[in-house]
Each structure stands twice: as structure tokens, then as C-alpha cells.
Amino acid sequence: MNRKLLRKIVAKAGFGLLLAAIMLFTVFPFYYAILTSFKSGSELFNIDYWITTFNFENYQAVLGQSSFVSSIWNSILVATCAVAIAMAFGLTAAYALGRVHFRGRGTVLMIVLGVSMFPQVAVLSGLFEVIRAFDLYNDPLALVFSYTIFTLPFTVWVLTTFMRQLPKELEEAAIVDGASPMVTLFKVFIPLMGPAMATTGLLAFIAAWNEFLFALTFTLTDDQRTVPVAIALITGGSQHELPWGHLMAASVIVTVPLVVLVLIFQRRIVSGLTAGAVKG
Amino acid sequence: MACVELKKINKTFGKIEIIPSVDLRVEDGEFVVFVGPSGCGKSTLLRLIAGLEEPTAGDIEIAGEVVTDLSPKERGVGMVFQSYALYPHMSVYENIAFGLKLDKANKGKVREWVEKTAEVLQLTSLLQRKPRELSGGQRQRVAIGRAMAREPQIMLFDEPLSNLDASLRVQMRTEIAKLHDRLQSTMIYVTHDQVEAMTLADKIVVLNGGHIEQVGTPYELYETPASLFVAGFIGSPKMNLIPARIKSTSPGRSVDVEVCGMGTVTVERDASHMANGAAMTVGLRPEHIRISLSGPDAGLEVVNVEYLGNEAYVYLEMPGMDELVVVRESVPCQIRTGQRVALDAEPERLHVFDADGHSLPRVGTHRVDETDLQAASN
Numbered sequence: 197m198n199r200k201l202l203r204k205i206v207a208k209a210g211f212g213l214l215l216a217a218i219m220l221f222t223v224f225p226f227y228y229a230i231l232t233s234f235k236s237g238s239e240l241f242n243i244d245y246w247i248t249t250f251n252f253e254n255y256q257a258v259l260g261q262s263s264f265v266s267s268i269w270n271s272i273l274v275a276t277c278a279v280a281i282a283m284a285f286g287l288t289a290a291y292a293l294g295r296v297h298f299r300g301r302g303t304v305l306m307i308v309l310g311v312s313m314f315p316q317v318a319v320l321s322g323l324f325e326v327i328r329a330f331d332l333y334n335d336p337l338a339l340v341f342s343y344t345i346f347t348l349p350f351t352v353w354v355l356t357t358f359m360r361q362l363p364k365e366l367e368e369a370a371i372v373d374g375a376s377p378m379v380t381l382f383k384v385f386i387p388l389m390g391p392a393m394a395t396t397g398l399l400a401f402i403a404a405w406n407e408f409l410f411a412l413t414f415t416l417t418d419d420q421r422t423v424p425v426a427i428a429l430i431t432g433g434s435q436h437e438l439p440w441g442h443l444m445a446a447s448v449i450v451t452v453p454l455v456v457l458v459l460i461f462q463r464r465i466v467s468g469l470t471a472g473a474v475k476g
Numbered sequence: 477m478a479c480v481e482l483k484k485i486n487k488t489f490g491k492i493e494i495i496p497s498v499d500l501r502v503e504d505g506e507f508v509v510f511v512g513p514s515g516c517g518k519s520t521l522l523r524l525i526a527g528l529e530e531p532t533a534g535d536i537e538i539a540g541e542v543v544t545d546l547s548p549k550e551r552g553v554g555m556v557f558q559s560y561a562l563y564p565h566m567s568v569y570e571n572i573a574f575g576l577k578l579d580k581a582n583k584g585k586v587r588e589w590v591e592k593t594a595e596v597l598q599l600t601s602l603l604q605r606k607p608r609e610l611s612g613g614q615r616q617r618v619a620i621g622r623a624m625a626r627e628p629q630i631m632l633f634d635e636p637l638s639n640l641d642a643s644l645r646v647q648m649r650t651e652i653a654k655l656h657d658r659l660q661s662t663m664i665y666v667t668h669d670q671v672e673a674m675t676l677a678d679k680i681v682v683l684n685g686g687h688i689e690q691v692g693t694p695y696e697l698y699e700t701p702a703s704l705f706v707a708g709f710i711g712s713p714k715m716n717l718i719p720a721r722i723k724s725t726s727p728g729r730s731v732d733v734e735v736c737g738m739g740t741v742t743v744e745r746d747a748s749h750m751a752n753g754a755a756m757t758v759g760l761r762p763e764h765i766r767i768s769l770s771g772p773d774a775g776l777e778v779v780n781v782e783y784l785g786n787e788a789y790v791y792l793e794m795p796g797m798d799e800l801v802v803v804r805e806s807v808p809c810q811i812r813t814g815q816r817v818a819l820d821a822e823p824e825r826l827h828v829f830d831a832d833g834h835s836l837p838r839v840g841t842h843r844v845d846e847t848d849l850q851a852a853s854n
Contacts, residue, residue: 365561368528373575373622374549383574387565 222475226451230439233444240440258430263418264446267326271450272321274336274422282400283393286351286433291381294359295367306357312413313347316409327414332417342410347400356394359385394461423450439466478539478629478662479504480525493600495686497534502664502679505657510666512675513709519634521683522666526555526632530744538629549575551630556624558617558635562607562622562810568594569603572621579626593625597656608660613644618775620652626657633665637672637818649675649682649830674698704833713789713802715827716765720758722750728783728852730840733758733828737776737794737801743823756836759827762789762804766820767811775799778815792817 231244236253258264292298293305323342332338362385370380388394411422421429428447432439480502481548487495493564502809505663510518523529525536527548536544543551562571572593576586594600597617607615616636623631632650637645653676656663667673673680674694682697692701701707707715723732723740727748734740735758750756759838767790779800788809791800801819805811830835 348683351601363559363561365557365559367624369555369557369561370525370574372548372553372555373626374547375574379578384563418599459701 220364227449229444233448236441254441258442258446264426266419267283267421267423270336271423275338277340278404279397279401281344282347282351286355289352290355294356308349308352334420338414343404351396354396398461481537483535488532491581498797505660507663507678509673509677510681513742516683517686518666518683522632522634526553527551552628553630554628555632556619556623556636560619572625575626577589593621597621612640615819631661631663634669694815701720702741714764715759715761716801718758720756722752722754736796738819741823743826744839744840745828755831757829760821762802764821764825765803767817776817778813
């Protein structure tokens with residue numbers, strides 16, 4: 197009896213330790229960024245593990261730059277538009293690929309997957325020409341366009357998988373009720389795809405929010421940049437000084453919206469929305 | 477309300493022919509049940525009528541009009557699915573109203589119609605609930621409500637009760653029968669449960685491998701099965717099918733049949749197309765066999781006796797047969813396992829099938845009339 201109890205305690209402690217290690221590994225860098233963002237001057241080079249003072253100088257300095265604030269707005273605009281367009285195309289494509297039988301459906305899906313395998317650098321120069329041709333250079337719309345391209349394959353794949361899992365009878369019931377494919381998609385399927393849409397939308401948003409290479413290439417002036425580029429281009433007083441405090445404050449500012457978004461949508465990412473449709 | 481007519485319907489999926497060729501007429505206001513084992517094409521046939529599948533060849537007519545190329549809505553059909561298929565994010569009200577709202581012409585009447593439907597199905601107090609908050613029987617009623625709200629010409633049911641537990645099934649069966657009496661609309665109902673078929677149908681269509689084996693009233697199917705398949709499928713416990721051999725025939729009048737374990741029986745059937753000595757099958761319902769404990773050929777061993785309270789089933793081993801012979805006995809039953817008994821049956825209760833499984837025609841004008849037999853049994 198005692199040995200059994202002991203084994204239980206050891207197992208629990210081991211599991212707790214493992215959790216703590218993983219937590220430390222994943223959260224510590226972000227925590228240290230927050231810690232650093234509250235320091236200024238030479239304090240930066242002291243190694244502390246606890247937040248001792250709240251010094252908002254760095255935040256004030258970063259938010260005081262109008263170009264940084266406009267880059268935040270650019271990021272919000274670009275990521276939101278890219279996600280909205282990707283979802284609109286993704287959902288309609290997923291309906292076709294998931295629910296309609298047509299010749300070459302598998303091929304289309306494989307091509308969609310194949311497209312997402314190209315490294316960004318490989319398409320960069322070609323895409324640059326396309327954007328120049330559309331006269332979108334140094335315009336956030338260029339980023340909306342290119343982000344939509346690279347979030348779509350992933351969105352289509354995940355949404356297609358979810359769409360396929362919806363019971364066939366639901367669609368047939370809608371057909372018997374006289375619903376057109378569009379009505380079926382918008383009134384019957386999309387309300388049931390909440391969790392899938394929250395997941396894919398969130399991942400697409402994060403991808404667009406964090407994207408660096410296209411953002412660097414397709415924009416030129418400070419007021420058209422997105423946040424990742426803006427942060428990378430924050431410079432200190434001289435070539436040899438990196439303003440760590442400003443960098444960390446800016447990083448924290450751009451990470452917070454993502455954390456908030458995840459927390460909001462976490463409640464939507466629940467299964468069981470289809471409960472009651474068909475006997476399980 | 478309308479009649480349905482299927483003309484030479486063929487359905488092929490890829491290279492697999494599900495339904496070779498079916499002709500069928502369903503009259504206006506009739507309750508027709510398609511019954512058969514799984515994979516016999518009964519659901520496919522229903523979906524063809526619904527318009528969810530297109531026939532490979534042939535035409536479907538509803539109320540005299542060819543509807544083969546029309547959508548389910550244009551055909552004016554309502555359908556109840558086996559898995560209910562309710563819209564899970566909508567309340568009961570919205571589920572029933574969904575089709576009505578899509579129908580532009582009826583927009584003003586939606587509330588009135590939904591409430592009327594809910595009243596018929598006793599759903600009024602549940603209108604604001606979501607499907608997940610309902611029990612199986614309630615969900616099934618909502619599914620029926622959704623199908624009937626638009627007052628379709630034809631109501632289709634695809635195994636609607638197979639997901640319910642036994643007692644609820646009996647209750648819903650009665651409700652559906654009452655609903656049909658009340659609406660008087662044409663209903664087509666698919667099931668693999670022959671009890672549902674027998675209790676609900678005006679007309680039963682027995683399907684096997686995509687063919688129609690027999691169409692008839694429950695009474696006709698039970699009393700005069702046209703083939704071995706129908707004989708074995710309708711009735712529970714199953715009809716006993718005993719191998720037999722023709723001893724001699726007097727064409728057009730009667731035939732002497734040597735039945736395994738029962739000796740020679742003379743039945744009034746026309747077996748003129750069969751030779752003496754030809755193999756055949758004799759069918760006997762468990763309730764039509766008498767057991768005698770003594771007799772010249774009391775050689776059949778009782779293998780098992782099942783006591784069910786209101787009756788008992790006696791299982792006998794018959795030489796030359798794989799299956800056991802079932803006999804229904806009234807209780808209290810004197811027969812015990814291990815006893816040796818003899819079988820006896822009235823010749824007119826025998827069903828006789830030739831080697832191809834077709835029922836032998838009864839002789840001449842002596843056709844057993846439905847009303848006669850019912851009167852006799854009362």
C-alpha cells in the first residue's frame with residue numbers, strides 16, 4: 197500500500213517537473229524580453245530574474261515615434277485583410293473540394309499543397325515583378341496580396357478537412373429544404389465551422405503578423421512598413437549600439453495583441469458544436 | 477398529395493448495378509413501405525424518388541409529371557433522414573422554418589405554419605430548444621416536422637426509427653401511423669424491420685438485390701408469398717423452409733409432395749411444369765405446425781424449448797436440413813428438450829415453391845379470399 201502511494205507521488209512529481217521545464221523553456225525568453233523592456237541605460241547589462249522596477253521610458257520612446265505607430269496600424273490592416281480574404285476564398289474552395297465530387301479533386305488538393313512547399317525566397321523575385329506590374333510597390337495592399345497567397349494553401353487544406361467531416365445528411369437535408377449551395381454553405385456549414393475557422397484564422401493571422409521577408413522587400417518608406425520590419429530597423433545612436441530596451445519594448449507591444457487574440461478565440465475553439473445534428 | 481410512378485428505373489454506381497430495372501406505382505395517399513435486407517437498394521430507390529440521386533436510366537413521375545430532372549424542392553418532397561440531420565446550431569423553430577423561409581412565396585406565413593406543425597407533433601413547448609437539448613424521440617419528431625412543414629406532396633422516410641430504442645420505436649410507429657391518417661399524404665417509408673413494414677404499410681414492396689420480389693398488402697405478403705425470399709423475409713420467427721420432392725402430380729388439380737420428416741402431403745397446387753421426383757421447398761409458418769408426441773414417425777429430436785411467457789418456441793432437428801425447424805406452441809408447453817416428436821400440418825397451410833423459388837400457383841377458382849380467412853380466424 198505504501199509503495200503504491202510512494203510510486204504515485206514520485207510519478208506526480210516527475211510529471212510536474214517535466215511541465216515546469218517545458219514552461220521555463222517556452223515562456224522564459226518572452227519573460228526576459230518583458231524584464232528587459234523595463235530597464236534602461238546600463239541597467240540592461242545587470243542580470244536580474246525578477247522585475248524590480250516599472251520603468252516605461254522605453255515604451256514611451258517607441259510609441260513616440262510616429263512611424264512605429266503607423267507600422268502597427270499597417271500590420272493590423274494587412275493581417276486582418278489577408279485573413280478575411282483567405283477565409284472567404286478558403287471556405288468557398290473548401291466547400292467545393294470537400295463536398296462536391298468532380299474529376300481531378302485530388303489533383304487540385306495536391307497542387308494546393310505543393311504550392312505551399314515553395315520557400316518564400318524562391319517566389320520572391322517573381323512576386324516582386326507581379327507587384328510592380330500591379331503598381332502596388334510600397335503599398336500595404338502588396339502585402340495583403342502576397343500574404344493571402346501564402347496563407348491560402350494552409351487555410352484551404354485545414355478547412356477542407358473540417359468540411360469533409362460534416363455529416364452528409366445535413367447537406368442533403370438542406371437540399372431537400374430547397375437551399376442552394378451558397379445558402380447551404382453560409383447558413384448551415386459556416387455556423388458549424390466556428391472552431392475550424394477560429395483555428396485557421398488565428399494561425400493565418402499570426403503568420404501574416406510575423407511575416408518579415410515580403411514585408412521588407414515590398415515596402416520602402418517607414419510609414420508603409422509592418423511591425424516586424426520596423427522592429428528590425430530600430431537603430432541606436434551609433435552603428436555599434438543596439439537599443440535593447442527599445443527593441444524589447446517594441447517586441448512586447450507587438451506580441452500582446454496576438455496573446456489577446458488567442459485568449460479571445462480560445463473560447464471558440466471548442467468541439468461539440470455539431471452535437472445534436474446526427475446521432476453520434 | 478400525389479401518386480408516384482417509377483418507369484424502368486436503373487441505377488448504376490460506376491460498374492456496380494444497384495437497381496437493374498424497377499417499375500412501380502404508388503397511389504395517391506398511400507403508405508408504401510420498402511423493405512429488404514441491407515444492400516438491396518431500398519434506400520437508393522427512396523433517394524431516387526427524393527431527387528438526391530439521379531437515375532442512370534428511366535423516368536420518375538409525380539402526379540403525372542416527369543420530374544426526373546427536377547430538384548427535391550421542385551418535386552415537392554419532404555424527407556426524414558435516418559440520422560435526423562437537424563441543423564445543430566438552429567433552434568427547433570428555426571429548423572422547421574428553414575425550408576419555409578427559403579420559399580419566397582410563403583414568407584409571411586412562416587410563423588403560422590411552424591406553429592401549426594409544432595402543434596400536430598406536440599413540439600410547441602420545445603420550439604426554442606436546440607437539437608442537442610432534445611431526446612432521440614423529440615429529435616425525430618422535429619425531423620418529421622421539418623419534412624412536413626412545407627406540406628410536401630410526398631413524405632419520404634429513410635429508416636427513421638432505427639436509431640431509437642425499442643419502446644420508443646413502438647411509440648413513434650404509432651405516431652407515424654396517426655400522422656398518416658391525419659395528413660392523408662402519400663408516404664414512402666424505408667425500413668429493414670419487417671414489423672414496421674407489417675404494421676404501417678398499406679402496401680409493402682419487398683426488394684432483394686435491386687429487384688422487386690413482391691408488391692402487396694401485409695396480408696397478401698404473409699399469406700401468399702410469391703417467392704422463397706419473401707416467405708423467408710416476412711414473419712418472425714421465420715417461416716420453416718423444408719426440402720421436399722414431388723411424388724406424383726395430377727396436372728391442374730393437386731400434387732403429392734414428399735416432405736422431409738412429415739411424410740407425403742397432398743396440396744392443391746398446379747405443378748404441371750414439374751417432373752415427378754423434382755426437388756422443391758415447402759414453407760410452413762411456426763404457428764401452423766402441430767407437434768404430436770407419439771405417432772408412427774416420431775423421430776425428430778427436440779433441441780431446444782424457448783419459453784416466452786405468452787407462447788413457447790420449440791426447435792427441432794430435421795435430418796437433411798442445416799437450420800432447425802421452429803414450432804410455436806401455446807403455453808403451458810408439455811414438450812421437453814430431448815424428446816422425439818412428429819410434425820403435422822394442414823395441407824392448405826403449406827406454401828410450395830419450385831426449385832427456382834417461385835410459389836406454385838394455387839389451383840383453379842379455389843382462391844383463398846382475404847375476407848374469408850379473416851372471418852374464419854375470428
